[in-house]
Amino acid sequence: MATNLSDRRSVLTGAAALLAAGAARGQAVTLPFGNGERPIKTYPEKRPMLVLTERPPQLETPFEVFDHGAFTPNDAFFVRYHLAGTPPRGLDAATHRLKVLGAVETPLDLSLADLRRDFPAVELAAVNECSGNGRGFSSPRVAGGQLGEGMMGNALWRGVTVRALLDRAGVKASAHAVEFNGADRPQMASVADFVKGLGVDHARNGEVMIAYEMNGAPLPLLNGYPLRLIVPGYYGTYWVKHLTDLTVLEQESQSYWMQKAYRIPDNDCACVPAGTAASATRPIGKLNVRSFITNLSDGQTAKASARALVRGVAFDGGSGISGVELSSDGGKTWTPASLGQDHGKYSFREWSAHVPLEHGEHLLVARAKSKAGDVQPLTANWNPSAYMRNVADPVRVVAA
């Protein structure tokens, strides 16, 4: 079913209400872009989810989930893998080991019990968003996983800081970066293992952490059981799952996944004219400021009201959300929204506003601003991999 951009999310949300029944009947949801049909299936530890690809498993959160609070339930949290043999099998928290290697005074080899017993537990609410969340809406379209907008989630992560581990190991003065590897391995020797790197100062900033719990429960296998790297404010590509190794390097990471993949145009907007290549690139980094309307979907009929409730969530790369504005006339005039409870600067921030919705059609637009001063653009920036999408997209509703 080919629908245009003005119908974005409509088919998804309409069908989302029937997801459970749909899963039982083998139904599908159609995202509002070409070749957007997605089967709805139930994977281990997950509720019915949109299946982007079966192997590796890539599952998208039904968008309606985001209207039910600032935290995304574990069984609805999106899943993204790169390699075919994922998730790795035979993982066991009782026998799992985490090693700290490389340019350290004392290499470490730790069990989960060691992590819980010997290092202070920390908790942090943080959004994990896939670098390509919304890629299917890119215009012109680009190759890659054709994601809707459900490849994001917010959770309360509990674990230990990478700094505590590095301090215990004793990082050598020559250290430059830290590489993170997980238990997933490529199918063939010619395929690059999924390894990510962070600068050593970033890795030990006291916020980058290794989580053994997510929203108060052990991590689902598909979200990184039993240990996952949490890089608050950074795109999900860095959040290595099934973590097994931290290797302190004396140079930057040479991993394929740092040097060749997940790179953005090296300029302020991380964008280039549509259809062109970037002359220079850098590794993707912090989340762009972004917001979504969650209680109304495009194409929906709403009850006409002098004071209609519109609500949603907003987030950014860690400065925090300073405000969200709502327009009901396609961006001509704006009304400030009220912000919900502050769960921390890396969390989803709920927001709500009341606007008059007289009989007829309205173009609702939510636009978030970060405390760093960044504001969502009203026209989409483009880059060759459709990373970091954060346009303030209009949602068309008809009041009746």
Added chain:
Amino acid sequence: MRGLASSLLVLVAVAAAGGVAARETVGKTAPAYAPPPETSKFVAAPGVEAAQRYCLTCHSADYVSTQPPHMPAAFWQNEVTKMRNAYGATIPDDAAKAITDYLVATYTEPTRGGR
């Protein structure tokens, strides 16, 4: 009063130990993993055997069928080249040409859920 305080302390200690024990127990459970069976398939057309032999080594067929429709032939040529040169797929030249021709002929039109 002192006795009550001591009892409370013991209770707290027991509760804390219980909490740790419960967490450790939960944490030790190795989850079984039985995903739904893989059902997506390449569209039957000339060249499909090469696509099945090489592409399916690393990903299911839906990674192809969900790509945008109406893309030019260069899009599929680029994808096959990317899989070989960037992602390390070991595809011989003749098979790569067969796969490219198959993809251009088969996946330029919308798949309409043909998975």
